Amino acid sequence: MARIIAGVASSHVPAIGAAIDNKQTEEPYWKRVFSGFERSKEWMREVKPDVAIVVYNDHASTFSVEIVPTFALGCAPEFPPADEGWGPRPVPVVQGHPELASHIAQSVILDEFDLTICNKMEVDHGLTVPMNLLFGSPQEWPCPVIPLAVNVVLYPPPTGHRCFMLGRAIRKAIESYPDDLRVVVFGTGGMSHQISGPRAGLINSKFDKAFLDNLTKDPARLTRIPHLEYMREAGAEGIEMVMWLIMRGALDDKVDEVYRFYTVPASNTAVGHIILENRRRAVAKRAPPSKAKRASPSKGKSNTQRAKTKQAAASQRQDRLRSGRPQGD
Numbered sequence: 001m002a003r004i005i006a007g008v009a010s011s012h013v014p015a016i017g018a019a020i021d022n023k024q025t026e027e028p029y030w031k032r033v034f035s036g037f038e039r040s041k042e043w044m045r046e047v048k049p050d051v052a053i054v055v056y057n058d059h060a061s062t063f064s065v066e067i068v069p070t071f072a073l074g075c076a077p078e079f080p081p082a083d084e085g086w087g088p089r090p091v092p093v094v095q096g097h098p099e100l101a102s103h104i105a106q107s108v109i110l111d112e113f114d115l116t117i118c119n120k121m122e123v124d125h126g127l128t129v130p131m132n133l134l135f136g137s138p139q140e141w142p143c144p145v146i147p148l149a150v151n152v153v154l155y156p157p158p159t160g161h162r163c164f165m166l167g168r169a170i171r172k173a174i175e176s177y178p179d180d181l182r183v184v185v186f187g188t189g190g191m192s193h194q195i196s197g198p199r200a201g202l203i204n205s206k207f208d209k210a211f212l213d214n215l216t217k218d219p220a221r222l223t224r225i226p227h228l229e230y231m232r233e234a235g236a237e238g239i240e241m242v243m244w245l246i247m248r249g250a251l252d253d254k255v256d257e258v259y260r261f262y263t264v265p266a267s268n269t270a271v272g273h274i275i276l277e278n279r280r281r282a283v284a285k286r287a288p289p290s291k292a293k294r295a296s297p298s299k300g301k302s303n304t305q306r307a308k309t310k311q312a313a314a315s316q317r318q319d320r321l322r323s324g325r326p327q328g329d
């Protein structure tokens, strides 16, 4: 069966994409930001997911104010980068996973979450910037991606609780998919920021850090934050953080925080990033041995041994990440 192995959250500041495209990543201002993702890229190379589900928001690129779906799932075979005013970003076309996406759509809709199905869609900085931060700038993205676009642009966005419950429904969908796929879920956007109006430039590090702490330890608390509190404490665009709760809802109740990075500012925004892993034992316990594995005991290792080896590899990876825990503040 398919299973979710980890969740990643990352800001999507468009200026980060521009810094990559204009080769400014070595400039001190940007180096501070990019250095926080070096270990994450290593982690991603090691984890090597088979599929990523990227929860993000479209900024009136593929949609417009004429059509504003609350939750839109990308079921297409590919998703080209959108033209956001300066031509499409020079990043690879995102390859989809229509089979798994359709399975998720069916499972989640029958669980009473009314997703919009997108069989054609372009993706903007909301998706491509987090992809660069976690995968670097390869010729081709290393795995297929299922985009899930969430409306956080036009009132009313979904509540944090609704987002969390959708994450749960996505986890159920994935765990009922027969192929052995290892899935990573991205929650993107945030953290505190306000782009326009008298409070433009607002950043609230105290709110952001408490959000990161609770994301790991007490996500139920975050699901009770009302929109007005996000607006007041984290700025108008801080509402993007509800998307992180879809990622968190897709993970187990108890997770290991293996990495965190926070720095201010990048453009007008606080940059936040966290990696949460499902605990290996829980994952191994839920996964029944597949037929192929049961039929070949002579291969040497039992499933329990294999799970133990994976568990050991995961703890080593976590220790490595933690021992070099940087930066930011």
Ligand code: DHB
Pocket: 012, 013, 014, 059, 190, 193, 195, 237, 266, 267, 268, 269
């Ligand atoms: C900025 C941040 C965003 O999240 C966004 O979508 C657009 C602009 C900014 O900081 O300028």
Ligand code: FE
Pocket: 012, 059, 126, 189, 237, 240
């Ligand atoms: Fe944004």
